[in-house]
Amino acid sequence: MEFSKPDIIIIGAGLTGLTAAYYLRKAGKKVLLIEQHNRPGGVIRTITEDGFTFEAGPNTGVISSAELVQLFHDLKLQFEVPGKASRARWIWKKGRWHALPAGLLSAIFTPLFKFKDKIRVLGEPFRRKRHRLNESVAKLVKRRLGKSFLRYAVDPFISGIYAGDPEKLIVRFALPRLYALEHKYGSFVKGTIKRRKIIAAEKAAGITKSVFSVEGGLENLVRTLIREIGEEYIITGAMDVRVEPLQKKFACRFNVNGESRELVTERLISTVDGLSVASLLPFIPQEVMGKITAIRYAKVVQVVVGFRNWKGIPLQAFGGLIPSKEKKDILGILFPSALFKNRAPEGGALLSVFAGGIKRPDIYLKTDEEIKTIVFESIKSMMKCADKPDLVRIFRYEKAIPQYESTTELRLFTIQEIEKAYPALILAGNMRDGIGMSDRVKQAKQIADQLLVVDNS
Numbered sequence: 001m002e003f004s005k006p007d008i009i010i011i012g013a014g015l016t017g018l019t020a021a022y023y024l025r026k027a028g029k030k031v032l033l034i035e036q037h038n039r040p041g042g043v044i045r046t047i048t049e050d051g052f053t054f055e056a057g058p059n060t061g062v063i064s065s066a067e068l069v070q071l072f073h074d075l076k077l078q079f080e081v082p083g084k085a086s087r088a089r090w091i092w093k094k095g096r097w098h099a100l101p102a103g104l105l106s107a108i109f110t111p112l113f114k115f116k117d118k119i120r121v122l123g124e125p126f127r128r129k130r131h132r133l134n135e136s137v138a139k140l141v142k143r144r145l146g147k148s149f150l151r152y153a154v155d156p157f158i159s160g161i162y163a164g165d166p167e168k169l170i171v172r173f174a175l176p177r178l179y180a181l182e183h184k185y186g187s188f189v190k191g192t193i194k195r196r197k198i199i200a201a202e203k204a205a206g207i208t209k210s211v212f213s214v215e216g217g218l219e220n221l222v223r224t225l226i227r228e229i230g231e232e233y234i235i236t237g238a239m240d241v242r243v244e245p246l247q248k249k250f251a252c253r254f255n256v257n258g259e260s261r262e263l264v265t266e267r268l269i270s271t272v273d274g275l276s277v278a279s280l281l282p283f284i285p286q287e288v289m290g291k292i293t294a295i296r297y298a299k300v301v302q303v304v305v306g307f308r309n310w311k312g313i314p315l316q317a318f319g320g321l322i323p324s325k326e327k328k329d330i331l332g333i334l335f336p337s338a339l340f341k342n343r344a345p346e347g348g349a350l351l352s353v354f355a356g357g358i359k360r361p362d363i364y365l366k367t368d369e370e371i372k373t374i375v376f377e378s379i380k381s382m383m384k385c386a387d388k389p390d391l392v393r394i395f396r397y398e399k400a401i402p403q404y405e406s407t408t409e410l411r412l413f414t415i416q417e418i419e420k421a422y423p424a425l426i427l428a429g430n431m432r433d434g435i436g437m438s439d440r441v442k443q444a445k446q447i448a449d450q451l452l453v454v455d456n457s
């Protein structure tokens with residue numbers, strides 16, 4: 001039976017909300033999760049169909065935070081990590097794939113970067129650091145490494161993570177580790193060398209920076225969290241959720257199964273996206289909320305394509321990314337069946353093709369038939385496979401990936417001000433603190449820890 005008087009209500013049962021709920025429940029708090037969709041998990045969803053197991057949302061995460069390692073340990077879950085053979089990243093240039101250099105020798109010989117930029121990299125440790133608080137990723141990379149590194153390493157990398165535009169993303173918010181290398185250590189090269197001991201210590205603590213999934217797909221992480229929290233503490237299908245302050249508490253109103261409900265809580269955590277938060281908190285004046293809702297989200301289309309009998313090029317990589325300069329209709333292709341077990345029938349292959357993003361919002365609006373044509377043509381020319389696939393599924397995300405652009409500083413300040421004015425309210429979710437699964441778990445765990453410290457003091 002759910003709580004009629006929860007200590008804490010969490011809005012949104014994606015990875016952030018579920019992780020926070022798990023730790024708070026574990027500490028004995030009466031937590032209730034309220035989710036608009038009919039299933040918890042947010043964008044994480046694994047589907048098994050016709051012998052293929054595929055992700056509708058994220059395909060992999062990166063083991064990059066102590067909190068993620070801790071969560072897996074606490075849930076007694078194992079990371080599934082790809083073997084060495086599939087760790088290469090391919091980049092498309094002038095009609096063929098090239099492996100992104102993983103060592104010095106390959107960096108010298110790669111055709112991805114211009115000779116003058118390769119020479120320029122040698123001077124990177126001696127290049128002056130600049131204090132430009134809101135510098136874009138593109139400006140920083142051009143300044144320290146050169147244009148060809150921006151075009152053929154950073155631009156595709158940004159497509160792969162943010163589906164974003166390096167000219168618009170602000171380094172200190174979008175890539176805080178890269179920002180710290182210059183600002184703390186003076187240069188990328190010096191920072192990488194000086195951080196070697198820290199990286200070794202992190203590795204020893206399990207923060208391997210490897211990509212991961214979970215055996216059987218990422219939804220098994222979500223299912224484990226739901227089981228540990230208790231399904232009865234998650235209200236799904238909650239429509240028109242609205243929150244109003246009630247002296248020091250909050251009233252949360254919503255409709256579920258045609259019935260309207262009201263719950264009062266001591267604390268409220270929002271994990272919804274930076275656009276949905278406006279209707280959730282109607283008591284925040286529009287001129288204040290507008291500073292949060294100024295955030296842009298990249299629209300992404302993911303097309304899962306399965307072949308029972310793969311006759312294309314050998315899938316000896318994590319996947320391939322396509323630089324904007326190459327002017328293609330897709331952002332990249334992941335090879336999940338090369339990374340993880342049982343994703344495709346023996347001898348077959350499963351590919352995940354990503355398209356759209358902040359630079360190509362038009363793709364999201366195309367019909368399924370148009371999208372299929374784009375994807376089949378791309379697979380034919382890039383993967384050398386003209387066969388008709390045995391499985392095709394299209395997943396569209398209107399608010400796939402938040403963009404930490406020039407509106408970020410004001411958004412973060414506004415969130416802080418709202419939290420100061422309403423100390424029982426926490427505004428979390430992917431509008432701050434990072435966009436990856438590892439970041440989401442980190443934020444959720446830190447919020448849970450903070451609340452538990454406050455309550456026990």
Ligand SMILES: Cc1cc2nc3c(=O)[nH]c(=O)nc-3n(C[C@H](O)[C@H](O)[C@H](O)COP(=O)(O)OP(=O)(O)OC[C@H]3O[C@@H](n4cnc5c(N)ncnc54)[C@H](O)[C@@H]3O)c2cc1C
Pocket residue numbers: 011012013014015016017034035036037040041042043044056057058059060061062238241271272273276280300302397399400401429430435436437438440
């Ligand atoms: C296509 C795609 C690919 C991705 N690839 C990767 C990847 O390779 N690696 C990686 O680390 N990360 C990736 N991500 C990002 C990663 O999936 C997210 O960071 C993470 O899953 C987000 O979790 P969340 O709980 O913060 O948000 P969500 O999963 O979006 O959950 C938020 C929840 O809030 C609910 N909600 C919203 N508004 C309301 C409301 N008004 N009332 C009630 N409920 C509401 C939503 O229904 C949703 O369930 C990808 C994301 C997408 C979409």
